Amino acid sequence: MRVCIPLFLFGSLLAAQTVEVEVFDSLTGAPVAGASVIENGAGNAVSRTDVAGHFRTTRTASPVISFGFTISRAGYLTAYPSIASKPNQSVTNVRIPLTPAAVISGKLVDEDGFPVDHANVQAMAYRVMDGERKLRWVVSAVSNDLGEYRLKGLSAGSYYIGVQPGHARNWDGRYVFQFIDGALQPGEKNLIEVKAGQERSGVDGTLAKHEGITVAGRVVMPEGTAARQMSVDVRDSVYHNFFSAPLQSDGAFEIRHLAPGSYILRARTQNQSGEVRAGDFLATSQLQVESSDLTGLLLAPRAVQPIDISGSVVQEGGGAPQPMMIVVSGTYGAGISARSAEDGSFTLKGLLPGHYIVNAQPDYRAIRTRDAASIAFPSSARFGEKEVLESGLEVDGTSTGPLQIKLKQPIMIAGQVVDGAGNPVPNAFLWVISDRGFQGWRIVDAKGAFQFEFRTAGDYRIYAAGDQALIPDFEYIKAHEKDSQAVRIVEGQNPPIVVRLPAR
Numbered sequence: 001m002r003v004c005i006p007l008f009l010f011g012s013l014l015a016a017q018t019v020e021v022e023v024f025d026s027l028t029g030a031p032v033a034g035a036s037v038i039e040n041g042a043g044n045a046v047s048r049t050d051v052a053g054h055f056r057t058t059r060t061a062s063p064v065i066s067f068g069f070t071i072s073r074a075g076y077l078t079a080y081p082s083i084a085s086k087p088n089q090s091v092t093n094v095r096i097p098l099t100p101a102a103v104i105s106g107k108l109v110d111e112d113g114f115p116v117d118h119a120n121v122q123a124m125a126y127r128v129m130d131g132e133r134k135l136r137w138v139v140s141a142v143s144n145d146l147g148e149y150r151l152k153g154l155s156a157g158s159y160y161i162g163v164q165p166g167h168a169r170n171w172d173g174r175y176v177f178q179f180i181d182g183a184l185q186p187g188e189k190n191l192i193e194v195k196a197g198q199e200r201s202g203v204d205g206t207l208a209k210h211e212g213i214t215v216a217g218r219v220v221m222p223e224g225t226a227a228r229q230m231s232v233d234v235r236d237s238v239y240h241n242f243f244s245a246p247l248q249s250d251g252a253f254e255i256r257h258l259a260p261g262s263y264i265l266r267a268r269t270q271n272q273s274g275e276v277r278a279g280d281f282l283a284t285s286q287l288q289v290e291s292s293d294l295t296g297l298l299l300a301p302r303a304v305q306p307i308d309i310s311g312s313v314v315q316e317g318g319g320a321p322q323p324m325m326i327v328v329s330g331t332y333g334a335g336i337s338a339r340s341a342e343d344g345s346f347t348l349k350g351l352l353p354g355h356y357i358v359n360a361q362p363d364y365r366a367i368r369t370r371d372a373a374s375i376a377f378p379s380s381a382r383f384g385e386k387e388v389l390e391s392g393l394e395v396d397g398t399s400t401g402p403l404q405i406k407l408k409q410p411i412m413i414a415g416q417v418v419d420g421a422g423n424p425v426p427n428a429f430l431w432v433i434s435d436r437g438f439q440g441w442r443i444v445d446a447k448g449a450f451q452f453e454f455r456t457a458g459d460y461r462i463y464a465a466g467d468q469a470l471i472p473d474f475e476y477i478k479a480h481e482k483d484s485q486a487v488r489i490v491e492g493q494n495p496p497i498v499v500r501l502p503a504r
Contacts, residue, residue, distance in 0.1 A: 018058040018090040019083055023049050023071060026097035026466070027197055032073055035098065040068035069096075077101050077155055081427045082445045094446040096427055099466065100197030102154040104161065106204045108147040110168050110175065115147030116207055119166035123151045123159040124186070135186060135238055137162070156196040160186040165207055172209060173257050177241045180205030184259045212257035213289050217297025219251040219267045222281045227251060230301070231270045234263040234287060263287040267299040276352055280304050284353075306350040307395065309383075311403035313344035313360075315376065320344075321407055322376055323366035328356040330395070339363055348403070357392045360405050379408035379455050410453030411489055415497035417448045417464050424448030425501045429465045433477065433484075434458060454489045461486055464501045 023032045031053025038046050039057055049055045072078040076098040083094055104123060108116040122137040138159065143149040143166065151161075165175035179190040180203065194200050219230060232253045233244040238261070245255045265287045269280035276282055281301035287294070313321040321344040328348060329335035338346040340363070360378045367375065381389035382404045393403070417428045426446045432439040432454075439460065444450040454460070462485040463477060477484075483502045 018056065019094065020054065020056045020090070020092045021069075021081075021083070021094045021096055023053045023055070023096045023098055025076075026099045032076065032098050035071055035073040035076075038070040040070060071096060071098065073098060075101055077153070079427060080443050082443055091446075094426075096446070097466075099155070101152060102156060102194035102196060103150060103152045103199040103201075104154065104159065104192055104194060104203050105148070105150040105199070105201045106180075108143055108149065108163065108180075108205050108207060110207050111209060115143075115145065116163075116166055116168045117143055117145045117147060119143040119147075119149070119168070120164035121149040121151060121180075122162040122164070123154055123192075124162050125157060125159050135160070142166075154194060156194060156198075158191050158193045160190050161192055161203060161205070162186075163205065163207060168207060174209035174211060175207055176210050176212060176257055176259055178207060178210070182206060182208035184210060210257060210259060212259055213291070214254060214256045214293040214295075215258060215265070215287065215289070215297065216252075216254040216293070216295045217299065219247060219253065219283070220298065220300040221251050222301055222303075225269075225281065229270060230267055230281065232265070232267045232299070234258065234265050236261050236263045238262075258289050260289050260291065263289060265297065265299070267301050269301075276304055276354075278304055278306050278350075278352065282353065304352055306352055309348045309351060309395070309401045309403055311346050311348065311401060311405065313340045313346070313405045313407060315344075316379065316406055316408040323363035324360050324405065324407070325363045326405065327359045327361075328393070329359070330354045330356040339366070351395050353395055355392055355394055358388055358403075358405075374409065376407035376409045377453060377455060378405050380404075380406040382406075408455060410455055411457065411491065411494065413452050413454060413487075413489065413494050413497055415450050415452070415462075415499060417444050417450070417499045417501055419501050420503060425464075425466070428501055430499065431463050432460050433463065434460045457489050457491050459486070459488050462497065462499050464499045466501060 023035050024030060025032055033049055033051045033053055035049040036046060037048065037055050047055050047057065068082050070078060070080055079096055079098055081096050083091060108119055110116055120140055120142055122140045124135055124137050126133050127136045139151050139153050141149045141151050161180040162177065163180060164177050168175040178184055179186055181190045183190060192200065192203055215234065219232060221227060221230065227247040227249050230247055231244060232247060233242060234255055235242045241259065243255045243258060245253045247253050265285045268276055268282045271277065271280065282304045283299040283301040285299060313324050315321045321340065324340045325337060326340065326346055326348065327335050327337040330351065336348050336351060338348050340346045358381050360381065362375050378389060380387060383393040383401055417425045417430065419425050425448045428444050428448065429441065430444065430450060431441040432452065442450045442452055463480060480502050485497065485499045487497055
């Protein structure tokens with residue numbers, strides 16, 4: 001998911017700005033005392049709300065168009081309000097709602113009735129990510145010695161409860177990742193619904209043993225490497241199943257009890273960090289597990305060498321490209337970044353094999369004198385012949401690009417979120433969907449106002465929610481498609497958009 005970058009109005013004027021805010025419970029209207037308030041972009045200054053739910057901040061800064069805050073308190077969902085501000089002008093009577101968080105709790109036992117301790121219990125939901133509907137964990141917790149778990153900090157919605165079996169798997173490998181009803185796939189029986197502030201207890205489960213599928217093969221050992229120096233594992237990207245097996249002296253391996261699904265089979269050098277490093281030996285293979293055992297697999301590891309990827313930033317329509325910060329975050333290790341030069345060229349250095357997400361954003365430190373309305377954003381990123389801005393790029397140790405990032409000035413649209421009576425709704429959460437998938441999100445300001453940068457003209461749907469979940473919720477989208485706002489965006493000027501918040 002690409003994060004939308006808030007725009008700043010740059011200038012040389014420094015002025016005092018003051019904001020006074022009241023934080024209240026969205027269900028009861030009562031003030032929320034003791035909430036932690038972090039002022040984003042101001043050295044992450046931290047304060048707390050008083051007994052009346054108030055906080056105040058004053059700072060001297062260049063005239064930004066808004067203040068950004070992170071407001072959190074135990075038992076509530078975190079809020080990320082943006083409050084409009086002008087130099088030498090106080091902003092008062094701003095009310096920020098905090099929504100009470102929901103809780104799901106219960107107890108896990110195995111087939112023999114013994115408590116399952118150290119299980120990783122996950123509340124999972126379908127999300128729209130990278131343009132696709134994917135099941136992802138939202139909140140997780142670890143069961144105690146009595147098998148009890150408590151999933152806290154949930155927004156209202158429906159969740160599948162998945163379980164990594166913890167210590168149960170240590171003595172019986174047939175206890176694999178499963179849902180709380182013992183099934184290997186999500187279904188209506190393990191779908192749990194909660195409302196804002198609800199604590200739903202008694203969501204108990206009995207884990208089942210699954211014989212599953214066996215995967216077997218051999219690793220061609222690199223010269224001078226002993227089997228004890230290598231390891232073999234398989235993992236999937238949906239449920240985070242992870243299975244490993246020791247190598248025999250001749251490189252043979254066998255991994256048992258895999259559930260049907262797509263996996264990555266990997267042989268690699270063992271090291272203390274657990275991460276792949278330059279000079280390690282590595283081999284990977286995509287694996288589709290269905291209903292029959294897979295045998296005779298062959299892996300031939302080779303030495304991992306970091307590579308450099310060259311690239312360029314180009315401005316659509318020609319002209320000198322603006323300075324950009326390019327960041328790729330990958331499967332192994334920390335992200336790698338580079339700043340583009342005056343001619344738009346850049347080099348990402350030291351990439352190891354793996355999948356990388358591309359995030360390119362304006363280098364605001366280098367364009368402080370540029371008019372905010374003229375700032376351009378990526379409309380395309382091509383790695384060789386493949387478009388990778390949405391899907392990410394694959395680095396296999398041989399291809400070095402080039403990576404070309406095309407910039408386009410977005411179509412700026414202003415709007416406001418209102419309730420059924422036409423009153424502004426402060427700090428609502430918006431996301432935008434097109435036939436290409438998820439396009440971005442916004443949190444509106446204290447007056448319900450927002451701006452959104454559309455990268456291309458076309459037809460879109462805008463969804464609004466009072467709860468500020470930072471990942472689009474597929475179930476909410478499905479339930480509210482009819483009362484979402486359909487808009488057609490054209491090149492040039494577009495009228496303001498009014499988005500109505502659906503009734504609860």
